Amino acid sequence: MCGIVGLFIKDPALEPRLGELLARMLGVMSDRGPDSAGFAVYGGGRPGFVKLSLRAAAGVDPDRLEAGLRGIAGAEVAIALRDTHLIVEVPVAAEAAVRAALAADHPEITVVGSGARMEIYKEVGLPAAVADRFGLAAMTGSHGIGHTRMATESAVTTNGAHPFSTGRDQCLVHNGSLSNHNALRRELARGGVQFETENDSEVAAGYLTSRLAKGEALGDALKAALGDLDGFFTFVVGTENGFGVLRDPIACKPAVMAETEAYVAFGSEFRALAGLPGIETARVFEPEPATVYFWERAA
The missing domain is CATH 3.60.20.10 (Aminohydrolase, N-terminal nucleophile (Ntn) domain)
Structure with missing residues (x-):
């Protein structure tokens, strides 16, 4: 039920x-x-950008994560922290690179959804x-x-x-x-x-x-x-x-x-x-x- x-x-x-x-x-x-x-x-949402809804383990430093992602996706990366979740907004063209970096460097983070407007x-x-x-x-x-x-x-x-x-x-x-x-x-x-x-x-x-x-x-x-x-x-x-x-x-x-x-x-x-x-x-x-x-x- x-x-x-x-x-x-x-x-x-x-x-x-x-x-x-x-x-x-x-x-x-x-x-x-x-x-x-x-x-x-x-x-x-912003035209040309995608939001990644991320679930993070305790202790993730959002400032450090943002700095790392800016190096991959540019200065327009935006991160909003809500309790155990992060909403990361990146250019659509950089999404694949960002996902690859998250998988390689942050196994404690799970992508639970993505979209121009959707947050999960x-x-x-x-x-x-x-x-x-x-x-x-x-x-x-x-x-x-x-x-x-x-x-x-x-x-x-x-x-x-x-x-x-x-x-x-x-x-x-x-x-x-x-x-x-x-x-x-x-x-x-x-x-x-x-x-x-x-x-x-x-x-x-x-x-x-x-x-x-x-x-x-x-x-x-x-x-x-x-x-x-x-x-x-x-x-x-x-x-x-x-x-x-x-x-x-x-x-x-x-x-x-x-x-x-x-x-x-x-x-x-x-x-x-x-x-x-x-x-x-x-x-x-x-x-x-x-x-x-x-x-x-x-x-």
Whole structure:
């Protein structure tokens, strides 16, 4: 059992409250997943730059790291430290060199995501505490997704926490279990998709990455997942400009959505949505099984 939340802002006037609202939704889902939590926020970005979301071991010196990366990627490297995570913004042309330097010189640092606008944070602990540690309530942006985890089939570790990201500006949170993830992992790995954990949810993220890399739209990739992924699942997916929801054909995992002129919201239970502005006049509905729901903002 896990908890999922997601919020896609349609009215730009609400973007300054994205983090505040998402943090509240995440905290409400604590009893569905009290052992770890994570979230992805799509905020601002600089043209020609990519943000690397890094998880660092205790004792990493951000000033020393920044100085080293400036020697590789130039003076415009920017680093923001948030608790155990670092957001490193580098020119797109220098990304490969920066990743290689991190792998060679900083094995204590893990890249958990990258993108022009996406930042990912995740840690062990109660969801509200994890949100507080990273300052989620103060973050702004157009959309975000979050996950609270109850580790029923694996250890309680940060590696097992969601969201999972295997492609630029693309991430996924998952409630459920896939039965064919090992075979699919091998197939995707042969195609060049890289995995960092044994989690079946990372395989689902990798599957979508492989489809998007071929030029498919997110909606089409989600439709294809219905035939290629075996098991029971609810996915909430973020891309640089999009927000998608998909439930398997049986749809045994709880899910509820709300839509107004200002936002679209998802929660594993309605109480995650109850505090949203204008919820009393929202269109509240249960997403249908085997049906793709997808919203996208103008690029």
